[in-house]
Amino acid sequence: MTVALQARDLCRDFRGFQATNHVHLDIHEGEIHAVIGPNGAGKTTLFNLLSGFLKPSSGEVHLFGERIDPLPPDAIVRRGLSRSFQISSVFPTLTVRENLLVALQAGTRLPGRFLTPLGAMDAFSARADDLLAQVGLDWARDRPAADLSHGEKRQLEIGLSLAQNPRVLLLDEPTSGMGSEGIARVIALVREVARGRTVVLVEHNMSVVAQLAHRITVLQYGQVLATGTYEEVRRDPRVIEAYLGQEAHP
């Protein structure tokens, strides 16, 4: 078993407040791993630390055995880890396909180059079409992204993350704000994109977690409360206790 992504004794404080508190995390290559926990448990902070958007106060992050926490986020993307955001990163006035083309071009080492070689543009073009099909948005290729529904924008965001062809994909609440139809689409999409790569997701919807995750890490007060399969963590008395009084019961 290869460890794709690892947090080693990871800590982050905000002016004395421990948002991430000695977290150790092993994400196995090829698994879908959900990070859950009550509101304010430190899930987003952990994602920010894993993807380089926040620097740890102490501890380390390793991607396939290489230390990445000192690197800037774009260098981490080039090493093979990419993430989607809770807040939309879609350009609303560009078409769905143009959004993907921008993401593909940004993934090269020449994002600001004035004249991209034609061969490279052809390759981007073909890859954009593949991604459109993969995220189920080929029907919307020439529509402005602003016209997409909330759920469709989340599908496009997953496509934007896939444009980097990551080995490890972090998804921050991919089903938030969606109805049951959108949720079913995202579950199918995550399963599809998880083929041949490792996926870590923050997710509040326990039914989604139960359907998707091979293993789950439960956070509380910035600490790892439990790690295991859905059945293991839902029976854990500490997890049940943590969720008492919360809307979402595991």
Ligand SMILES: Nc1ncnc2c1ncn2[C@@H]1O[C@H](COP(=O)(O)OP(=O)(O)OP(=O)(O)O)[C@@H](O)[C@H]1O
């Ligand atoms: N930049 C910051 N400055 C100060 N405190 C912060 C900052 N970012 C997060 N926190 C605090 O750290 C704690 C963990 O926040 P975080 O957003 O990581 O939790 P979460 O589990 O993602 O919550 P939710 O489920 O509500 O999205 C919270 O108490 C939050 O107020």
